[in-house]
Amino acid sequence: MSMSVLSTKKLSASQKELLGHAQIPVVDYDAITITFKDFTIDQQCPNLIFTSQNTVNAYLGQRALSPHSQNALPKAFCVGEKTKALLEENGLEVVEMTHYGKELAQILVEKYKSESFLLLCGNKRRHEIPNALAQHHIAFKEVQLYNNTPNPVAFKDNFKAVLFFSPSGVQSYTAANAIKESIAICIGTTTAEEAQKHSKHIVIAAKPTLESVLEKAIETLTAKRIN
Missing domain, CATH: 3.40.50.10090 (Rossmann fold)
Incomplete structure (x- = not known):
């Protein structure tokens, strides 16, 4: 070998x-093949959770079509250093970043119980974040932005x-x-x-x-x- x-x-x-x-x-x-889906983002939600760079890219494409006013940009919570860097490059404030979804879920439960969130993810997202939010009665909606398709x-x-x-x-x-x-x-x-x-x-x-x-x-x- x-x-x-x-x-x-x-x-x-x-x-x-x-x-x-x-x-x-x-x-x-x-x-893996990534294909973006048709979706809409609630422009009034103050907090967005990004689970990957793919979610950021999909969101940025949608934001170009229906941008937030610069005075009302949502705050970002994300998984991954590269995800954080991409968000900041495009003008979003990253409030919390962790390396794993489980770690981010713990922070949201401990520090942001009274907030509401949009969870932006793919069709094969992991369960740690939505399960934690639901179990602790934290208001959130899930929006799937892309499909993750195997390419064997x-x-x-x-x-x-x-x-x-x-x-x-x-x-x-x-x-x-x-x-x-x-x-x-x-x-x-x-x-x-x-x-x-x-x-x-x-x-x-x-x-x-x-x-x-x-x-x-x-x-x-x-x-x-x-x-």
């Missing part, structure tokens, strides 16, 4: 260079590692492939939980970001090469 890796998300040229500098060949594809592709090559960025990405990959002896390098714990159904060779990135997954891949495979 070569030291090549498979990324289940398309990488930018600079991201591929990180692996290239470490002499790690990479094949990349999108295990069969690969003949044996990869030293497969990079996973979501539980649905694991499900899509394993619908057409077995992980076998490949190392599953996962963006976070929820993705790792899904990968553990298919492999015992699991490594979790230090932070739930794409770059951290690449760093963990380089660290793991360089150690394997030395040993």
Whole structure:
């Protein structure tokens, strides 16, 4: 088995260079297809919860069609550093950011019980946030902005590692492939939980970001090469 890796998300040229500098060949594809849905946003809701960068991009497209007045921009609560950065780049104030939905749900319950929210998500969103809000009688409405559709592709090559960025990405990959002896390098714990159904060779990135997954891949495979 070569030291090549498979990324289940398309990488930018600079991201591929990180692996290239470490002499790690990479094949990349999108295990998930994202398609935006038709939706409407309640312009009066003061607080929006963004579960991913996809929700931000979908929201921004809709906002361009029916923008909030600049005096009444909603406040944002989000999951992920990249999600936060994208929101701030587009003029939204991010009140709270966590790496995982479970952590954000806990903060909302502890600090914002009297607020009302719009939960912006995809069709395969996790349950931690809506369940916590409902259990603690916090007012919210859910709006699905996009569909998350598996894109299973069969690969003949044996990869030293497969990079996973979501539980649905694991499900899509394993619908057409077995992980076998490949190392599953996962963006976070929820993705790792899904990968553990298919492999015992699991490594979790230090932070739930794409770059951290690449760093963990380089660290793991360089150690394997030395040993």
